[in-house]
Amino acid sequence: MADLRSVRVAGIGLLCPAGIGAQGMGGGVPGPVPGFRARDHVADRKSLKLMTTAVRLGVAAIQLALGEDPGWTEVPPDRRGLFVGASPQPGDPEDLRPALEAALGEEGRFDMGRFAREGYPLIHPLWLVRGLSNNIIGFASAIHDLQGVNMNYCDGVDGGRSALREGALAIAEDRADLVLAGGADAWAGAESLLGGRPCGDGAAFILLRPGTPCIREELEALIDREPPEKLGFLGSATWPVALARTWLGRDRAT
Amino acid sequence: MSRPDVVISGLGTVTAAGVGFSALAEAMETGRDCTRRVDTPLPVCAVASVPVSLLPHRDFPDDRKAWLALIALEEALEDAGIVGDLQPQRTSVFLGTGLSSVTPGELEEDAYPHLLPDGTGFDVDAMRRDLARDRAAPRRHDPSRVTAEFVRRLGAEGPVGTNFSACAASAQAIAEGLRTIQRGEADVAVVGGHDSMIHPLGMLSFIVLGALSPTSCRPFDRRRDGFLIGEGAAVLILERADRARARGCIARARLLGAGTSADAHAATAPHPDGVGAARAIERALRDAGLPPEAVDHVNAHATGTPVGDVAEALAVFRTIGEVPVSSVKGALGHTIAAAGAIEAAVCVAGLQGGWMPGTTGFGDLDPSCPVEVVAAPRDAALEVVVSNSFGFGGQNAALVLGHMDGAHG
Numbered sequence: 001m002a003d004l005r006s007v008r009v010a011g012i013g014l015l016c017p018a019g020i021g022a023q024g025m026g027g028g029v030p031g032p033v034p035g036f037r038a039r040d041h042v043a044d045r046k047s048l049k050l051m052t053t054a055v056r057l058g059v060a061a062i063q064l065a066l067g068e069d070p071g072w073t074e075v076p077p078d079r080r081g082l083f084v085g086a087s088p089q090p091g092d093p094e095d096l097r098p099a100l101e102a103a104l105g106e107e108g109r110f111d112m113g114r115f116a117r118e119g120y121p122l123i124h125p126l127w128l129v130r131g132l133s134n135n136i137i138g139f140a141s142a143i144h145d146l147q148g149v150n151m152n153y154c155d156g157v158d159g160g161r162s163a164l165r166e167g168a169l170a171i172a173e174d175r176a177d178l179v180l181a182g183g184a185d186a187w188a189g190a191e192s193l194l195g196g197r198p199c200g201d202g203a204a205f206i207l208l209r210p211g212t213p214c215i216r217e218e219l220e221a222l223i224d225r226e227p228p229e230k231l232g233f234l235g236s237a238t239w240p241v242a243l244a245r246t247w248l249g250r251d252r253a254t
Numbered sequence: 255m256s257r258p259d260v261v262i263s264g265l266g267t268v269t270a271a272g273v274g275f276s277a278l279a280e281a282m283e284t285g286r287d288c289t290r291r292v293d294t295p296l297p298v299c300a301v302a303s304v305p306v307s308l309l310p311h312r313d314f315p316d317d318r319k320a321w322l323a324l325i326a327l328e329e330a331l332e333d334a335g336i337v338g339d340l341q342p343q344r345t346s347v348f349l350g351t352g353l354s355s356v357t358p359g360e361l362e363e364d365a366y367p368h369l370l371p372d373g374t375g376f377d378v379d380a381m382r383r384d385l386a387r388d389r390a391a392p393r394r395h396d397p398s399r400v401t402a403e404f405v406r407r408l409g410a411e412g413p414v415g416t417n418f419s420a421c422a423a424s425a426q427a428i429a430e431g432l433r434t435i436q437r438g439e440a441d442v443a444v445v446g447g448h449d450s451m452i453h454p455l456g457m458l459s460f461i462v463l464g465a466l467s468p469t470s471c472r473p474f475d476r477r478r479d480g481f482l483i484g485e486g487a488a489v490l491i492l493e494r495a496d497r498a499r500a501r502g503c504i505a506r507a508r509l510l511g512a513g514t515s516a517d518a519h520a521a522t523a524p525h526p527d528g529v530g531a532a533r534a535i536e537r538a539l540r541d542a543g544l545p546p547e548a549v550d551h552v553n554a555h556a557t558g559t560p561v562g563d564v565a566e567a568l569a570v571f572r573t574i575g576e577v578p579v580s581s582v583k584g585a586l587g588h589t590i591a592a593a594g595a596i597e598a599a600v601c602v603a604g605l606q607g608g609w610m611p612g613t614t615g616f617g618d619l620d621p622s623c624p625v626e627v628v629a630a631p632r633d634a635a636l637e638v639v640v641s642n643s644f645g646f647g648g649q650n651a652a653l654v655l656g657h658m659d660g661a662h663g
Contacts (some may be wrong), residue, residue, distance in 0.1 A: 050521065068619045088397060088418070093368075100365050112454065113294050120461060123458065125462045132418075133397070134647045134649060138521030138647030139650070141518040141519045142521055143468045147518045149514050152418050153415050153417065153418075153420045154397040173437075190382065192382045235656070
């Protein structure tokens with residue numbers, strides 16, 4: 001391989017059960033992100049309707065990270081990359097309820113004929129869109145003109161880790177001059193799906209740029225440890241939130 | 255230090271053409287239409303389903319796309335002759351996957367018991383409790399579980415990932431595998447994709463979007479009105495060329511480069527001018543170190559949708575110029591997350607066999623599409639082929655594949 005470039009942190013966007021931004025470094029309990037209002041971060045109301053909680057958090061975290069580096073707009077759009085750890089977005093059962101109800105046949109069974117005749121016309125045309133795991137990339141790339149290299153990892157807790165690692169490598173290997181790497185997930189309220197394990201919502205994106213001090217070795221060391229769960233199970237956001245909390249804390253200390 | 259050459263040393267596919275890579279190659283070389291008419295109350299006239307009865311896999315009884323992937327894996331490993339010759343620390347896995355399958359039985363099991371008596375909604379808490387108790391869910395909806403099964407079977411300890419970028423997923427997974435070998439993190443990357451949306455909710459997703467054709471898939475044709483749903487899986491064994499040579503493997507083709515991009519246009523529609531698609535193609539060619547004029551053939555993503563085909567045609571014209579272009583979606587259906595891997599396999603078959611696939615369903619070129627469409631399969635000595643995959647949400651991937659004896663690579 002050619003020589004690798006140094007990779008520095010130029011911004012951090014954090015939302016977790018402890019809070020938003022610097023507040024997110026403190027203590028907190030598993031659950032939703034306190035004080036999070038998607039409208040504070042996403043101007044386009046039409047898009048907002050198509051975003052699940054996790055996508056809203058992810059888009060907000062990207063916005064916060066970019067806000068820490070006023071010079072980011074000088075990077076050509078095709079050199080702006082996005083690496084995301086995410087989960088499939090669980091659809092709201094209510095989106096399908098009218099159609100499923102219309103399809104209810106004899107003895108409470110699914111009746112395909114009724115579904116075809118009366119059910120599916122009741123479903124919103126963009127119903128599928130809300131369920132896509134790559135929606136953070138879809139929405140954030142459009143909002144911030146991020147045209148460069150990208151990847152969406154759907155590997156649970158490991159997804160966020162892969163996104164951080166690959167995002168840093170994209171800068172190091174000169175495939176991008178700006179990368180947002182991180183993850184988002186929303187598990188608050190889904191404890192019963194995980195056997196009662198405490199769950200939370202969260203998102204963190206690290207804005208990476210070429211330069212020093214290089215964080216690649218530190219990043220590798222940090223994400224090689226056991227994932228922390230102080231704030232509950234955060235799915236794909238686990239590692240990005242942990243890293244964001246570590247680095248924000250260090251910055252504040254210095 | 256120069257980066258290592260990467261070859262495709264093994265392939266396994268399960269598609270509407272049949273089980274096995276030879277069935278796929280034969281169908282594409284002869285121009286066989288692998289779709290079949292279906293009689294369903296849904297507004298769907300045809301699908302491209304795997305034409306043999308598959309037994310549910312013991313470990314994934316409810317996930318058809320997992321069965322497809324595991325069959326393809328077996329064939330790919332055997333084809334590469336690599337079983338017993340894998341070093342765990344130097345083996346990597348990247349798969350592209352799609353949304354969960356949901357059968358009518360599962361709909362009944364998951365949803366109906368939780369409708370509130372007055373019909374005003376679902377008892378969501380009760381639904382969640384039941385899902386947690388269900389032997390399958392929520393595991394059924396874990397996209398990475400097939401990747402994890404591959405890792406378990408191969409004992410892979412190298413980099414691993416599950417890519418979910420809609421229709422670009424498996425091409426992006428192949429790109430990841432390539433990068434991993436080029437970086438020196440692995441000597442072998444088992445890559446590919448799998449998907450099956452031929453179930454009520456799967457088809458419904460595309461019906462409500464207006465993406466399915468009520469008649470047939472006609473890429474680049476002026477009468478095109480959408481695609482037909484397909485299903486399938488393809489697994490490619492990527493390997494360092496020198497390693498494959500050293501163990502006496504006669505590889506099938508070279509993987510010369512890959513490029514990704516984002517449209518950055520809208521989460522719900524492709525860029526109408528194909529600028530994001532063009533960037534992915536440019537990056538892939540740059541990655542391969544090849545000029546546009548080196549490309550002999552383009553396997554288009556072209557699904558037969560009104561906007562997408564024009565955007566891609568413009569992208570190909572702008573980046574490569576005049577070049578023969580085929581789309582196999584008319585013959586194999588749109589296999590969604592698996593499309594990139596299956597179509598890479600078609601490209602390999604064409605490179606090896608000396609032919610270009612045709613474009614089933616194509617008849618009358620849309621003048622907005624400035625491309626030379628290959629209507630029927632034809633003989634051609636191919637050295638370099640580009641394969642495109644573009645995902646809903648605006649993620650794009652392009653791969654550059656080369657003949658083993660070509661001057662490039």
